[in-house]
Amino acid sequence: MYRIIKRFFDFLFSLIAIILLLPFMLPLIIILLFTGEHEVFYGQKRVGYKNKEFRIWKFATMIKDSPNLGTGEITLRNDPRVTKVGRFLRRTKINELPQLINVFVGNMSIVGPRPLMQKSFEQYSEDVKAVVYDSPPGITGVGSVIFRDEEKIVSESKNIQETYRKIFDYKGRVEQWYQENKSFYTDLAIIFLTGWGLFFSFSNLIYKIFPSLPRRNF
Numbered sequence: 001m002y003r004i005i006k007r008f009f010d011f012l013f014s015l016i017a018i019i020l021l022l023p024f025m026l027p028l029i030i031i032l033l034f035t036g037e038h039e040v041f042y043g044q045k046r047v048g049y050k051n052k053e054f055r056i057w058k059f060a061t062m063i064k065d066s067p068n069l070g071t072g073e074i075t076l077r078n079d080p081r082v083t084k085v086g087r088f089l090r091r092t093k094i095n096e097l098p099q100l101i102n103v104f105v106g107n108m109s110i111v112g113p114r115p116l117m118q119k120s121f122e123q124y125s126e127d128v129k130a131v132v133y134d135s136p137p138g139i140t141g142v143g144s145v146i147f148r149d150e151e152k153i154v155s156e157s158k159n160i161q162e163t164y165r166k167i168f169d170y171k172g173r174v175e176q177w178y179q180e181n182k183s184f185y186t187d188l189a190i191i192f193l194t195g196w197g198l199f200f201s202f203s204n205l206i207y208k209i210f211p212s213l214p215r216r217n218f
Contacts, residue, residue, distance in 0.1 A: 002183065003135075010110055014103040021097060028059065028094070036083030037064055041098055046115035049136040051129070054107040056115055057098040061086025075151055090151070093198070099139045111187040112138025113175040120168070128172040131179050140194040142178050143171040145206055146216065148197045166218050173214045181212070 032040045039060040048054040066081040075082070075090075082090065089095040102108035108115070115137035124132065138144075147153065147167060157163035178186070189209050196205070207213055 006109065006184075006187070007106070010103050011106075013110060014100045018100050018104065021100075025097060031085060032060060035085050036060070039064070044117065046137070047118055047121040047133060048107055048115050049133055051121075051133050053118065054102070054115075056108070057101055059089055059095040059098055061089050061095045078155070079151070096139055103139065107136065109136040109138045111140055111190050112136050113141050113178060114138065114144055114171075123168060124172050128176055132172070132175045134179050135182060140190060142174045142190055142206075142210075142213070145190060145193045145197060146174065147171070163218075170214070170216055170218075177210075177213055181210070186210075 029040050032038075037060060042058050042060040042062070043055045044058075045053050046056045061083060062075075062079075062081045063083065078087075086095070099108055103110060112135045113132050121129065150167065153167070154160055154163050193206055193209070207215060
């Protein structure tokens with residue numbers, strides 16, 4: 001019942017959001033057409049529900065072939081591969097808006113584990129891979145809330161690869177927690193925390209709302 005009702009609200013919310021945001025997105029599409037790489041959308045294969053691949057959509061923020069350049073899948077703060085307009089879009093998370101289309105068609109949800117590229121997915125332990133996508137991937141999720149400014153955390157670390165590994169391992173644990181604790185309350189709280197994080201620092205607020213959530217220790 002939870003999954004059916006959640007899918008109904010995903011469909012309804014994404015449809016309303018697309019209609020309301022269209023007047024905002026149209027000027028942005030024009031700006032992207034005439035700046036940077038002159039690309040509007042960026043599609044990429046990601047692992048989704050029941051570990052099946054799908055194509056995720058975002059506003060283009062990086063130069064072409066960026067996954068094969070520089071630090072690869074890891075994006076740093078002030079990464080030279082990010083376009084000028086792309087920096088603003090990434091910091092405000094506006095680049096994620098086209099994923100409303102993914103939600104509308106049903107291969108994503110508003111709340112769920114973030115979809116990974118196959119290469120990153122394979123780094124999960126077998127027990128995480130077995131359950132992490134028992135729910136459709138989400139635009140936001142518990143891992144997204146905790147690591148809202150992941151680029152900054154990685155960029156300021158002395159050992160980028162080691163920090164990224166720790167983040168990845170911890171994300172696996174919290175996504176397992178989500179699968180064990182998913183409910184309407186959990187999803188609504190994550191949506192609230194996502195909105196709160198856009199304007200305020202919530203420090204340990206997420207652990208107060210979810211006392212059983214594994215604590216970050218780095």
